[in-house]
Amino acid sequence: MERRVFRINLFIFVGLNGNDMISRCYLEITNVCNLDCLFCPKTDRAKRLMSPEEFDALTDKLKDEVRFLYFHLMGEPFLHPQLAQFVRSARHKGFVPVLTTNGTLLPQSEEVIDAAPHKIQISLHSQEGNGKENPEAYIAGVMEFAQKAAAQGVIVVLRLWNQGGYESNNQVLLDEIARYQPRPWTERYDGWKLAENLYVEYDRMFEWPDEAHDEWDGEDVFCYALRNQVGVLVDGSVVPCCLDHDGSIVLGNLFEQPLAEILASPRAKALYDGFTAHKAVEPLCRRCGYAVETKQYRKKDV
Numbered sequence: 001m002e003r004r005v006f007r008i009n010l011f012i013f014v015g016l017n018g019n020d021m022i023s024r025c026y027l028e029i030t031n032v033c034n035l036d037c038l039f040c041p042k043t044d045r046a047k048r049l050m051s052p053e054e055f056d057a058l059t060d061k062l063k064d065e066v067r068f069l070y071f072h073l074m075g076e077p078f079l080h081p082q083l084a085q086f087v088r089s090a091r092h093k094g095f096v097p098v099l100t101t102n103g104t105l106l107p108q109s110e111e112v113i114d115a116a117p118h119k120i121q122i123s124l125h126s127q128e129g130n131g132k133e134n135p136e137a138y139i140a141g142v143m144e145f146a147q148k149a150a151a152q153g154v155i156v157v158l159r160l161w162n163q164g165g166y167e168s169n170n171q172v173l174l175d176e177i178a179r180y181q182p183r184p185w186t187e188r189y190d191g192w193k194l195a196e197n198l199y200v201e202y203d204r205m206f207e208w209p210d211e212a213h214d215e216w217d218g219e220d221v222f223c224y225a226l227r228n229q230v231g232v233l234v235d236g237s238v239v240p241c242c243l244d245h246d247g248s249i250v251l252g253n254l255f256e257q258p259l260a261e262i263l264a265s266p267r268a269k270a271l272y273d274g275f276t277a278h279k280a281v282e283p284l285c286r287r288c289g290y291a292v293e294t295k296q297y298r299k300k301d302v
């Protein structure tokens, strides 16, 4: 089976207490989505929206424990009516806020720019992944927002993570983008820099782990989950990574326990120590292409 690249940073930060710090957390403010991308498994979990009180309680627990705060694991964060307030609050608590969005709701969400997220990643590949027509209107909404955000110092990344699938419309999307941000663009290793703070980024479509799949036959496996990332689902469940879309590996609940206690739990320690010994302990991990891509440099986040 073809091996898939999974996007992940190798940075491990040192926290205020001098210990290793997990660099980023995927905090799922909602698991509801307004699209149905063909390449995305979505989730079978009950649909929920995180309340402001819950967001506050969870970010208090994550404060000084993680640096980059993402607002999704599954779901579409721009569906959340308090998104701008959440981004502001996250900044105030010392996180570096990063947003990932399918880009369909940007025209009515400009107040999010003023909340000053560090970065916004817009998944342009969701257009073809939903068989949508009228790319002109979609790109118009994306570019108006993207140019305003970039001008205000927000890094904007226009993703085309569809190499190997649903990529037939890329040229149309790029030509539409060029109507707003004319070429020439500066070529980079993974796309282009279009203007200050504005990028197009290519990558491969990847395969999600799934307990219904066969196990990989890789022997020398490794994964940076719980080393440089952790996920918190909308009900407070803590999972090891941004690929655990159905909450197969729940390590504890952040509403009920501190993060340190959850990371010290027998299940979390077994997963962590397993990967130290290059073994995938969890059934889901034995079916995850990322664990098999051992020792390969992975540059990005999901």
Ligand SMILES: C[S@@+](CC[C@H](N)C(=O)[O-])C[C@H]1O[C@@H](n2cnc3c(N)ncnc32)[C@H](O)[C@@H]1O
Binding pocket: 033, 039, 040, 041, 072, 073, 074, 075, 076, 077, 100, 101, 102, 103, 121, 122, 123, 125, 126, 159, 161, 162, 204, 205, 206, 207, 208, 302
């Ligand atoms: C699960 S989505 C959640 C955030 C938001 N709903 C969005 O689509 O941007 C996170 C990121 O994963 C990407 N993604 C999901 N499935 C993918 C796949 N099979 N291959 C490549 N990217 C994928 C999405 O397009 C998006 O960029």
Ligand code: SF4
Binding pocket: 033, 034, 035, 036, 037, 040, 041, 042, 074, 075, 076, 102, 126
């Ligand atoms: S990739 Fe994002 S937009 Fe597409 S279905 Fe999944 S959660 Fe929704």
Ligand code: SF4
Binding pocket: 209, 223, 224, 225, 240, 241, 242, 243, 244, 280, 282, 284, 285, 286, 288, 289, 290, 291
């Ligand atoms: S190997 Fe396991 S913990 Fe790592 S990304 Fe895959 S499912 Fe998540």
